[in-house]
Amino acid sequence: MLANLHAKAQAIIDNYTARGEIIALAESCTGGLVASLLTSIAGSSAVLDRGLVTYSNQSKMDLLGVSADILETHGAVSRECAEAMVRGLLASCPAAAAGVAITGIAGPSGGSAGKPVGLVYIAAMRRNGQPKIEQHYFAGDRQAVQYMAANSAMDALLIDTH
Numbered sequence: 150m151l152a153n154l155h156a157k158a159q160a161i162i163d164n165y166t167a168r169g170e171i172i173a174l175a176e177s178c179t180g181g182l183v184a185s186l187l188t189s190i191a192g193s194s195a196v197l198d199r200g201l202v203t204y205s206n207q208s209k210m211d212l213l214g215v216s217a218d219i220l221e222t223h224g225a226v227s228r229e230c231a232e233a234m235v236r237g238l239l240a241s242c243p244a245a246a247a248g249v250a251i252t253g254i255a256g257p258s259g260g261s262a263g264k265p266v267g268l269v270y271i272a273a274m275r276r277n278g279q280p281k282i283e284q285h286y287f288a289g290d291r292q293a294v295q296y297m298a299a300n301s302a303m304d305a306l307l308i309d310t311h
Contacts, residue, residue: 150296150300151296153300154186154296154299154303155186155189155190156174157186157300157303157304157307158186158187158189158190158193158303159190159199159310160307161187161196161214161303161306161307162187162190162192162193162195162196163229164237164307165246165247166192166195166196167224168246168294170196170246170247171196171198171242171244171245171246172197172198172245172246172249172306173197173198173200173201173202173238173239173241173242173245173247173248174187174197174199174237174238174245174248174249174250174251175200175203175212175213175234175237175238175248175249175250175251176198176200176201176202176203176250176251176302177202177203177204177209177225177234177251177252177253177277178226178248178251178252178253178254178255178269178294178298179251179295179298179299179302180202180204180253180295181200181202181250182296182298182299183200183249183251183299183302183303184197184200184202186299186303187200188200189235189300191224198242198244198245199242199245200307201213201238203234204239206210206220207227209225209230209233212237213233213234213237213238213241213250214233214236214240214241215230215233215234215237215239216233216239216296219233224241224264225252226252226253226254226264226268226269226270227252227270228272228282228284230252230270231250231251231252231270231271231272231280231282232272232280232282234250234252234272235248235249235250235272235273235274235280236274236280238250238265239274239276240294246275246276247273247274247275247277248273248286249271249272249273249274249277249302249305249306250271250272250273251269251271251298251302252269252270253267253268253269253285253287253298254266254267254268254269254293254294255291255294255298256290256291256294257290257291265286267285267286267287267288267289267294268284268285268286269272269284269285269286269287269297269298269301270283270284270285271283271285271293271298271301271302271305273302273306273308279303281308283301283305285297285298285301
């Protein structure tokens with residue numbers, strides 16, 4: 150899987166470099182994995198403006214402007230939170246043409262009947278576009294969930310959402 154992730158990271162860097170576009174990331178359950186994969190590629194500094202790890206609810210509010218109401222009503226692991234994260238990310242990064250936000254439960258604990266371990270939301274958005282939000286249920290241990298979430302987030306960045 151790691152080779153596939155590196156190939157996708159290269160494709161993202163190549164794609165956005167060719168278009169002269171900048172991207173930004175907001176990661177929760179992946180803890181900066183997508184940013185790490187992208188920055189392992191030479192030339193990533195021309196594409197990646199920022200990668201925020203907003204692991205706590207407070208950081209989601211402070212850095213991305215996610216409202217306390219969203220967190221209280223829907224929770225940090227929700228479609229609503231993922232959307233607020235990507236919207237806040239792009240609002241805080243005027244240079245970015247696109248952004249992606251990831252929030253989920255990597256496990257092994259923290260899940261519930263309504264929100265099991267492996268539940269991940271990924272929101273991708275182009276500036277002035279509408280967010281595309283995906284809900285995933287990934288099986289496996291913590292690392293597997295994180296790698297599958299990173300893989301899906303990179304897929305979302307590769308989809309041209311003009």
